[in-house]
Amino acid sequence: xxxxxxxxxxxxxxxxxxxxxLREGIVDGLRSDLGDRLLxxxxxxxxxxxxxxxxxxxxxxAAALKTQGFEYFCFLSVLDWLPSPFGKGEDDxxxxxxxxxxxxxxxxxxxxxxxxxxxxxxxxxxxxxxxVKADVPESMSVPSWLPHxxxxxxxxxxxxxxxxxxxxxxxxxxxLYLPGEFEGFPLRKDFPLLSRMVKPWPGIVDVEPMPVVxxxxxxxx
Amino acid sequence: xxMLNERQQLSYIAAQAADARLNxxxxxxxxxxxIGPQHPATHGTLRIIARLDGEQVVWAEPVAGYMHRGYxxxxxxxxxxxxxxxxxxxxxxxxFANEVPFxxxxxxxxxxxxxxxxxxxxxxxxxxxRIANVSLFLGDLGVQMGAITPVFMAFRDREYVLNLIEGxxxxxxxxxxxxxxxxxxxxxxxxxxxxxxxxxxxxQFCDEIEDLLxxxxxxxxxxRGVGIIPADVAKSYGLSGANLRASGVDWDxxxxxxxxxxxxxxxxxxxxxxxxxxxxxCWIRLQETREATKIVDQLIDNIPAGPVMAKxxxxxxxxxxxxxxxxxxxxxxxxxxVVSKGDLGPFRVKIRSASFNNISITPWVLKGVxxxxxxTILASLYFILGDIxx
Numbered sequence: 001x002x003x004x005x006x007x008x009x010x011x012x013x014x015x016x017x018x019x020x021x022l023r024e025g026i027v028d029g030l031r032s033d034l035g036d037r038l039l040x041x042x043x044x045x046x047x048x049x050x051x052x053x054x055x056x057x058x059x060x061x062a063a064a065l066k067t068q069g070f071e072y073f074c075f076l077s078v079l080d081w082l083p084s085p086f087g088k089g090e091d092d093x094x095x096x097x098x099x100x101x102x103x104x105x106x107x108x109x110x111x112x113x114x115x116x117x118x119x120x121x122x123x124x125x126x127x128x129x130x131x132v133k134a135d136v137p138e139s140m141s142v143p144s145w146l147p148h149x150x151x152x153x154x155x156x157x158x159x160x161x162x163x164x165x166x167x168x169x170x171x172x173x174x175x176l177y178l179p180g181e182f183e184g185f186p187l188r189k190d191f192p193l194l195s196r197m198v199k200p201w202p203g204i205v206d207v208e209p210m211p212v213v214x215x216x217x218x219x220x221x
Numbered sequence: 222x223x224m225l226n227e228r229q230q231l232s233y234i235a236a237q238a239a240d241a242r243l244n245x246x247x248x249x250x251x252x253x254x255x256i257g258p259q260h261p262a263t264h265g266t267l268r269i270i271a272r273l274d275g276e277q278v279v280w281a282e283p284v285a286g287y288m289h290r291g292y293x294x295x296x297x298x299x300x301x302x303x304x305x306x307x308x309x310x311x312x313x314x315x316x317f318a319n320e321v322p323f324x325x326x327x328x329x330x331x332x333x334x335x336x337x338x339x340x341x342x343x344x345x346x347x348x349x350x351r352i353a354n355v356s357l358f359l360g361d362l363g364v365q366m367g368a369i370t371p372v373f374m375a376f377r378d379r380e381y382v383l384n385l386i387e388g389x390x391x392x393x394x395x396x397x398x399x400x401x402x403x404x405x406x407x408x409x410x411x412x413x414x415x416x417x418x419x420x421x422x423x424x425q426f427c428d429e430i431e432d433l434l435x436x437x438x439x440x441x442x443x444x445r446g447v448g449i450i451p452a453d454v455a456k457s458y459g460l461s462g463a464n465l466r467a468s469g470v471d472w473d474x475x476x477x478x479x480x481x482x483x484x485x486x487x488x489x490x491x492x493x494x495x496x497x498x499x500x501x502x503c504w505i506r507l508q509e510t511r512e513a514t515k516i517v518d519q520l521i522d523n524i525p526a527g528p529v530m531a532k533x534x535x536x537x538x539x540x541x542x543x544x545x546x547x548x549x550x551x552x553x554x555x556x557x558x559v560v561s562k563g564d565l566g567p568f569r570v571k572i573r574s575a576s577f578n579n580i581s582i583t584p585w586v587l588k589g590v591x592x593x594x595x596x597t598i599l600a601s602l603y604f605i606l607g608d609i610x611x
Contacts, residue, residue, distance in 0.1 A: 073459040075573040107543045124472045151459035154581040177286035
């Protein structure tokens with residue numbers, strides 16, 4: 001019997017994986033499109049590429065990347081670089097409270113603001129992806145990616161409700177998850193995780209004594 | 222616009238006709254249909270609001286969020302090894318596959334790699350969770366169109382795979398078996414022989430489903446030419462996995478990136494289909510289940526000897542940095558963007574789940590279709606609610 005499986009196409013060839021030369025070429029292409037609005041780049045050898053652009057060039061970057069072949073939209077979200085003023089919620093409640101660390105330190109490709117939008121797009125033909133970052137200015141909004149990547153719609157709605165970042169040009173920034181009258185922005189670091197505030201993490205009290213093993217022995221199961 | 226085949230053109234015309242009707246405000250009174258959140262065809266609590274004109278949808282909007290659990294926030298108050306418990310519950314039908322990209326991201330930041338034996342076992346368990354996940358999809362597909370038998374077959378044969386996963390990890394649905402640096406345990410005795418038997422059964426299951434369901438005339442007429450997504454739209458929405466490959470895009474993260482996993486040791490085919498309709502999406506998943514059984518068969522004979530755990534410190538602190546790792550999960554591209562500040566736990570984890578993007582296309586694809594097709598299109602896009610809401 002002829003199965004339907006025999007009729008369609010398939011491919012089992014492995015294409016060449018991207019090298020750093022390809023990633024440097026992407027940076028050069030972006031630089032010619034954006035000029036000095038491309039602020040910083042970070043290349044992790046044989047792994048990945050980060051670029052940071054000026055906030056007003058955020059949508060322009062999407063257009064430039066799409067023309068370069070980055071047609072596949074992966075995700076868009078926001079980073080809040082403020083260290084959590086509540087710690088990790090695992091601290092011993094009876095211990096002396098320590099002074100919270102308020103130093104804001106950005107990650108790869110630098111930055112200057114507390115909030116950064118970041119997104120990732122992939123070039124399916126060349127098998128390479130790039131993470132783009134931009135500082136969020138004081139107006140707390142950046143241009144929307146929706147004209148260039150349709151998939152940005154829900155991601156921007158999520159970023160808006162979770163971090164309070166506006167996206168200029170997005171037609172409908174309704175809440176995606178939260179009820180409409182919800183106050184506050186849950187994924188911001190200064191939004192307390194109330195369940196941890198009410199009841200401390202049980203892991204503090206229920207700790208079994210660790211078996212005595214020399215440091216560096218491995219076997220950390 | 223790129224070249225479209227005939228079916229895709231028809232779908233465009235239907236969508237434009239729906240647009241036109243919305244714009245001229247015909248006298249026929251429209252109707253708003255609410256599907257869900259508690260509807261058996263929605264696999265959980267996804268709600269669809271559809272504006273109808275007669276039997277045709279002019280506008281549809283999914284409402285997510287009935288199951289949002291805030292995992293991204295919760296990861297920030299946990300240590301790295303504790304996070305796997307949470308992410309097990311994102312796509313609960315393929316739990317082990319959820320753990321892998323997160324663990325790989327943490328390992329990438331720590332600059333360690335699991336020993337080869339652990340890589341092989343990880344890959345095998347990954348593919349087993351794909352089989353468990355997708356075989357349920359294949360059975361469930363029939364139910365959406367009124368065929369009851371396939372779902373019983375699927376539950377019967379998925380049980381074998383779940384038993385295997387339970388035998389190796391101790392958990393049927395939430396294995397929580399992956400550790401930074403390797404795996405919790407080695408495989409139990411007799412597991413390999415049993416796995417080979419089960420893979421034979423699963424291939425037989427695929428043949429049965431292909432004859433019973435895919436060869437069925439009703440199934441074909443309900444899915445062929447319905448819910449067409451052209452390749453450029455699919456890429457722009459970030460569709461991934463079988464949904465993207467069904468639109469003719471040859472993209473599989475198992476093959477197209479280099480990860481410390483054993484996929485490059487196996488010979489398998491990445492299936493694509495040019496049509497981009499519901500049929501193509503279902504058919505690609507059937508082929509993927511077959512390929513997954515072949516991958517398991519090839520790898521299981523060649524598992525290298527050695528430890529399953531690399532040397533890692535007892536208290537895991539992940540150095541400062543950022544890492545993005547994604548893998549080809551049963552539902553599509555699942556990835557974690559992990560930011561570490563050198564503490565016991567992550568500073569921020571962005572979870573990119575496949576269903577979130579896959580379902581965000583529904584307002585586009587449901588425009589212009591008929592009411593019964595809403596159910597088949599949603600089924601063919603295949604989402605798990607926990608994977609949308611996280």
